[in-house]
Amino acid sequence: MSSIETPPPQEQESQxxxxxxxxxxPAFRPRYPGAAKLDGRVALISGGDSGIGRAVALAMAREGARVAFVYLEEDDDAQDTLALLREEGSEGRAIKRDIxxxxxxxxxxxxxLAHFGRLDILVNNAAEQHVRRRFEEITAEELERVFGTNVFGYFYxxxxxxxxxxxxxxxxxxxxxxxxxxxxxxxxxxxxxGAIVSLTRSLSQSLLDRGIRVNAVAPGPIWTPLIPASFDEEMVSEHGDSAPLGRVxxxxxxxxxxxxxxxxxxxxxxxxVLHPNGGTVLNG
Structure with a gap:
């Protein structure tokens, strides 16, 4: 398993x-052979150019899925992910949009749909976050932006x-x-x-008669670009320390x-909701 106990100090200027x-x-390649679990299916993943989204894209590709993914502006990361999908023997499509x-x-x-002709799996994954040490520092503009990406984008x-x-x-x-x-x-x-947990629970009930399942994943401290793009060097170097497993x-x-x-x-x-979080016990 490729893992690090503690990331070295680092910081990025933008999200x-x-x-x-x-x-x-980050370690993004699947760690096991595929078993054609998603053979013939098409997945659409927001925030699929890097981090958890990239790892999900590659894991689904290894299981036989073709993958379209959405990214905001990281052209190099998107091209890298397309190349990695080709290595998995899959077809990828990078779509540059703001969700x-x-x-x-x-x-x-x-x-x-125009490219693949069908859609079977939707992964709402893109997100942004901004550190604010006092509640009063959260501006209306920032609040609208964070909810726009993290909630409205999932609805849309x-x-x-x-x-x-x-x-x-x-x-x-x-x-x-x-x-x-x-x-x-x-x-x-x-x-x-928290809104996404409620969305998942409510939407799952709403779509029962259509035979569409709705679930969620609630990760803990994971080594993704959002971490050095959100926190200062000291906080990055401590990311994952609080997890019971003691690492990111x-x-x-x-x-x-x-x-x-x-x-x-x-x-x-x-x-x-599934909880890959390093051992923290949660209810729900």
């Missing part, structure tokens, strides 16, 4: 961050995708450990992740949760 600049690079726009989300789904992309998802399709949302524990420096971000997690330790929820192995699960 959502670039994987190419991280030292060491906080409903029109953009409609265009994302249209481009996916789901709304655009639903007419094209048939029975047996699935939606997987990314939440966070912060939805359950809170975070004193990421109050608005934690609020959005890797994206390829989280991706199998998404593959499981997308596959027939999880055919009796909907409205649930």
């Amino acid at each position: 959502p961050g670039e994987e190419r600049e991280m030292v060491p690079a 906080s726009s409903e029109l953009s989300c409609q265009e994302i789904v249209e481009e996916t 992309l789901t709304k655009a995708a639903l007419p094209h998802l048939g029975r047996g399709a699935c939606i997987i949302n990314t939440s966070s450990i912060t939805a359950y524990k809170g975070h004193p420096l990421l109050i608005d971000y934690a609020a959005t992740r 997690g890797q994206p390829n330790e989280v991706a199998p949760s998404y593959v499981f929820l997308a596959s027939e192995d999880a055919s009796y699960m909907t409205g649930q």
Whole structure:
């Protein structure tokens, strides 16, 4: 297993961050042979150019899926992910859009369908966060931006995708450990992740008659570009220390949760949240 106990100090100037600049690079390659669990299916992943999204894209590709992924502006990371998908023998499609726009989300789904002809798996994963040491520092503009990406984007992309998802399709949302524990420096971000838990539970009930399962994954401290793009060097160097396992997690330790929820192995699960978080026991 490729892992690091503690990341070395580092910082990036803008979000959502670039994987190419991280030292060491996150572990994103699947750690097991594929078993064709997603053979013939098409997945659409927001924030799929790096971090957890990239690891999910590669893991699903190894299981036979073709993958469209959305990214904001990290062209180099997106091209790297496309090359990695080709190495897995899969076909990828990189779509550069801002998911906080409903029109953009409609265009994302249209481009996916035009290229692949179908859609079976939607992974709502893109997110942003900003450290604020005092609650009063959260501006209205920032609050709207964080909710626009982390909540509205999930609603918009789901709304655009639903007419094209048939029975047996699935939606997987990314939440966070912060939805359950809170975070004193990421109050608005934690609020959005809590909203995603409620979205998952409510939407799963709403789509029962359509045969579409809806679940979520709530990762703990994972080594992704969002970390050095959010925190200062000291906080980055401590990322993961508080987890019971005593280290930061890797994206390829989280991706199998998404593959499981997308596959027939999880055919009796909907409205649930999985917790790859390094050992923190949570209720829910």
